[in-house]
Amino acid sequence: SGQDVFMVLSLDRTNVVVGEPIKAVLKLYQRTDIVGFEGADFPDFDGFWSQETVAPANIQFVRETYNGQIYNSAVIREYALVPQHSGTIEISPAELVCLVSVRVSSGGSSMFDGFFDEYTTVRKKVRTMPVKVNVRPLPQGAPDSFAGGVGVFSVTASLTRDSLVAHEAASLILKVTGRGNISLLETPKITFPLDMESYDPKVTGSVASDGLSGVKTYEYPFIPRSAGEFEIGPVKYTYYDINQKKYVTIDAGFSTDCVNVGID
Numbered sequence: 001s002g003q004d005v006f007m008v009l010s011l012d013r014t015n016v017v018v019g020e021p022i023k024a025v026l027k028l029y030q031r032t033d034i035v036g037f038e039g040a041d042f043p044d045f046d047g048f049w050s051q052e053t054v055a056p057a058n059i060q061f062v063r064e065t066y067n068g069q070i071y072n073s074a075v076i077r078e079y080a081l082v083p084q085h086s087g088t089i090e091i092s093p094a095e096l097v098c099l100v101s102v103r104v105s106s107g108g109s110s111m112f113d114g115f116f117d118e119y120t121t122v123r124k125k126v127r128t129m130p131v132k133v134n135v136r137p138l139p140q141g142a143p144d145s146f147a148g149g150v151g152v153f154s155v156t157a158s159l160t161r162d163s164l165v166a167h168e169a170a171s172l173i174l175k176v177t178g179r180g181n182i183s184l185l186e187t188p189k190i191t192f193p194l195d196m197e198s199y200d201p202k203v204t205g206s207v208a209s210d211g212l213s214g215v216k217t218y219e220y221p222f223i224p225r226s227a228g229e230f231e232i233g234p235v236k237y238t239y240y241d242i243n244q245k246k247y248v249t250i251d252a253g254f255s256t257d258c259v260n261v262g263i264d
Contacts (some may be wrong), residue, residue, distance in 0.1 A: 002126075003069075004029075004030065004031055004032045005028070005029070005032055005034065005098055005100065005124055005126055006028075006029055006030075006067045006126050006255045007025060007027065007028050007029070007076070007094060007096055007126040007127065007128050007144060008026075008027050008066075008128060008129075009025070009026050009043070009091065009093075009094055009128040009129075009131055010024070010025050010027070010083075011023070011025075011131060011133065011217045012024075014131070014132065014133050014134060015133075015134045015136075016083060016086065016133065016134070016135055016136070017135065017136045017138055017150065017242070018083055018085060018086055018135055018137055018138050018150070018242065019080070019082060019083070019084055019138065019139070019148065019149075019150030019180075019184070019240070020082070020151075020180075020181070020242050021080060021092055021150070021151060021179075021180055021181055021183045021212045022080075022082070022083070022133070023078070023080065023081075023082040023210075023212075024034070024050075024078065024079040024080075024091075025075060025077075025078050025079075025080075025083055026042070026074050026075070026076045026077040026078070026079075026094055026128070027074065027075055027076065027170065028059070028073065028074050028076055028096070029064070029066055029071040029072070030061070030071060030072050030073075030098070030100075030124070031069075031070070031071050031072065032100055032101075032102075032191060033100065034098050034099065034100055034101075035099050035100070035101050035121060036098075036099035036121075036127065037059075037096060037097065037098055037099065038099065038123075039095070039096065039097035039125075040076075040094075040095070040096050040097075041094065041095040041096070042077060042094050043047055043091050043092045043093070043094050043227055044092065045079070045081060045091060046089075046092070047083060047084060047085060047089040047156055048059050048081040048082060048083055048084060048089065048091075049081070049082040049181075049183070049184060050079055050080065050082075051079065051140040051153060051183070051211040052077060052078070052079055053078045053079060053080050053184050053209060053210050054077060054078035055077055056074075056075065056076075056165065057130075057165050059074045059076065060072070060074055060075075061073065061074045064119075064153070067169070074154075076094075080210060080211030080212050082150075082181045082183075082184060083133060083135040085135065086135045086136055086137040088135070089131070089132070089133045089134055089135055089143065090130050090131070090132050090133075091093055091128050091130060091131040091132075091133065092130065093128045093129065093130055094127070094128045095125060095126070095127045095128075096125070096126050096127075096225040097123050097124070097125050097126075097155050098123070098124045098125075099121050099122075099123060099124075099256060100121065100122050100124050101119050101121055102119065102120055102121070102122050102125075103118075103119055104118045104119065105119050106109050108117075109113065109117075111133075111175070112256040122237050126223070127242050132175070133202065137238055138150070139240075139246070139247070141247075142247055143238045143247060144189070144235075145188070145189070145237060145238040145249060145258055146209055146238040146240075146247060147185055147186040147187070147188045147189075147237065147238065147239070148181070148184060148185055148186040149176070149180055149181065149182075149238075149239030149240065150180050150181050150235075150239065150240045151179050151180015151181060151182070151212075151239065151240075151241075151242055152178050152179055152180060152239075152241060152242065152243060152244060153176055153177065153178030153179075153180060153182075153237075153239045154176075154177050154178055154215045154235040154250070155174065155175065155176050155177070155250050155252045156174075156175050156177075156253075157172065157174045157175075157233075157235045157252035157253060158172075158173050158251060159171070159172055159173070159232075160172075160173065164224070165227075166224055166225060166226055166227050167223060167224070167225065168223065168224070169221060169222070169223050170221075170222060170223075171219050171220060171221045171222065172190060172219075172220040172222065172232060172235075173217065173218070173219055173220075174188060174217070174218040174235065174237075174238065175216070175217050175218075176188075176216045176217075176218075177214050177215045177216075178213065178216065178239075179212055179213040180212065180213075180239070180242070181214065182205070182207055182212065182214050182215075182216060183207055183211065185199055186233075187203060188218060190220050190232070190233070190235060191232075191233070192220075192222055192232060193230045193231070193232070195224060195225050195226045195228070195230065196222045196223065196224050196225070196230060196232075197222065197223045197224075197225055198220060198221070198222045199220070199221040199222070200216045201219055201221075202218075202219040202221075203216065203218055203219075204216075204217045204219075205217060233252075234251060235251070235252040235253070236250065236251055237249070237252055238250075248256075
């Protein structure tokens with residue numbers, strides 16, 4: 001029956017703002033003998049950026065109490081989700097066909113007849129309920145330094161060289177570290193002096209297996225075309241803090257904010 005084997009998609013939050021990360025866990029619950037699976041159909045998560053973070057090759061069942069009953073439960077999939085627009089977004093159901101071993105009675109009345117019962121395999125389709133997520137828009141009035149980050153982040157900035165000669169290349173390095181929609185961060189805008197020729201930044205990064213934490217590094221190459229002392233910045237980075245529920249602006253700062261350029 002549906003109480004002997006079923007599947008549940010649970011989210012760690014269902015009331016969020018655009019860009020706020022969500023962890024989704026798809027679990028199978030059973031108290032019968034499952035011998036195999038087929039016909040898996042997982043949600044497509046329309047309206048979300050999604051990343052599959054857990055996909056076990058071998059399903060491991062553990063004891064768990066659910067709604068006051070004891071089941072064997074197993075994680076089928078885990079996902080990192082980031083809503084891309086405001087409104088009510090419905091996550092479509094997941095489906096899975098479980099191959100269940102069922103005892104077929106021999107029909108006798110003797111106490112020994114149970115030893116002669118046979119087993120057959122039946123297919124039981126399990127389906128999650130649709131899940132709705134309420135997504136609010138981000139507040140208006142975001143500063144120009146807002147680069148799409150939603151979560152909790154820190155930022156540092158440094159120069160590869162703060163003393164060089166005209167027409168010699170250097171780079172500004174900006175690192176954003178934290179937890180949130182880190183895979184979707186936009187490239188921050190940096191203003192260089194007019195006498196410095198700047199180039200498109202190189203973006204690298206490392207994101208943890210959960211898809212929601214890590215570091216993004218932005219390298220902005222530049223070449224001064226004249227001698228003198230130049231100031232870059234100020235370099236500010238703004239993100240929406242999901243704990244404080246407001247925009248937070250960080251002054252990245254430098255060990256020195258000036259570039260000394262000598263004569264070539």
